[in-house]
Amino acid sequence: MARIAFIGLGNMGAPMAANLVKAGHAVQGADPAPAACANAAASGVTIAGSAEAAARDAEIVVTMLPDGALAGALTARLLPVAPRGALFIDSSTIDVETARSMHDAAAQAGMRSVDAPVSGGIVGATAGTLTFMLGGSDESIQAAEPILAAMGRTIVPCGGPGAGQAAKLCNNMILGISMIAVSEAFVLAEKLGLSHEALYRVASTSSGQCWALTSNCPVPGPLPTSPANRDYRPGFASTLMLKDLRLAQQAAAMTGADTALGRMAEAIYERFVAAGAGGRDFSAIVTALRERSAAGP
Numbered sequence: 001m002a003r004i005a006f007i008g009l010g011n012m013g014a015p016m017a018a019n020l021v022k023a024g025h026a027v028q029g030a031d032p033a034p035a036a037c038a039n040a041a042a043s044g045v046t047i048a049g050s051a052e053a054a055a056r057d058a059e060i061v062v063t064m065l066p067d068g069a070l071a072g073a074l075t076a077r078l079l080p081v082a083p084r085g086a087l088f089i090d091s092s093t094i095d096v097e098t099a100r101s102m103h104d105a106a107a108q109a110g111m112r113s114v115d116a117p118v119s120g121g122i123v124g125a126t127a128g129t130l131t132f133m134l135g136g137s138d139e140s141i142q143a144a145e146p147i148l149a150a151m152g153r154t155i156v157p158c159g160g161p162g163a164g165q166a167a168k169l170c171n172n173m174i175l176g177i178s179m180i181a182v183s184e185a186f187v188l189a190e191k192l193g194l195s196h197e198a199l200y201r202v203a204s205t206s207s208g209q210c211w212a213l214t215s216n217c218p219v220p221g222p223l224p225t226s227p228a229n230r231d232y233r234p235g236f237a238s239t240l241m242l243k244d245l246r247l248a249q250q251a252a253a254m255t256g257a258d259t260a261l262g263r264m265a266e267a268i269y270e271r272f273v274a275a276g277a278g279g280r281d282f283s284a285i286v287t288a289l290r291e292r293s294a295a296g297p
Helices: 013-022 034-041 051-055 068-078 096-108 121-127 138-148 163-192 196-203 238-255 260-277 282-293
Strands: 003-007 026-030 060-063 087-090 112-115 130-136 152-159
Touching: 003 013, 003 051, 003 068, 013 026, 013 034, 013 060, 013 121, 026 034, 026 051, 051 068, 060 068, 060 138, 068 087, 068 096, 087 096, 087 138, 096 112, 096 130, 096 163, 112 138, 112 163, 121 130, 130 138, 130 163, 138 152, 152 163, 163 196, 163 238, 163 260, 163 282, 238 260, 238 282, 260 282
Parallel strands: 003 026, 003 060, 060 087, 087 112, 130 152
Antiparallel strands: 112 130
């Protein structure tokens, strides 16, 4: 059993912390939202008065926060408080540069650290089936793996500091682009009089197969578990997809990578979120493409 501080008890953090409790760990949590704290407490998480209070005696500090600015600032606050040698695991999705600076700060404070962003959404967080992408030293990654195993099914060491974030941004750029491609195909099929079921049966068993189709199908019917069958309740919200696409484009600009489709996907989701659809699952992008196609040729 480990003493774990879990900071950030939102839609992802709360079920992740609950799975650590189920695995027998002593988890103290903190979040500025009282409702989030109450939800986590109902799952057995002990709520601390502050992030610093949660980290004070922790062997492991896990953070799950909305952006890099918050993650970096919180880590700077917690490093002087946590016991020397504590392991810091950041599961936020943030820019690679900030992730690397957090590793540097942890090393200077005598701490171990891993960047460990996740894939799998709220469903995966609740079921304990997340995929973790890890960046850090070999020793830190080995120390983190048993803890992450309580929250995820797949744990992939990706390289040194920041490599986990790099993998997450590349993966989600693929996901954003592929969801638009799948949605465009369904809209075209509708225009041609082809049923959703027929296209799904063909594409899911041939060269069009991809996760956006077979695990998160953007139209209701063919895949009963997809958000499309519950009015596009996330899942993975469109605001989060836009955030990740923006981070990917920042990385592309920094490195000089040519990511034309990534830029187009960012622009499409930017319009969708600006129109007020940010809280819908990212697969709801099909509705915007359908509306734009409604006028015909």
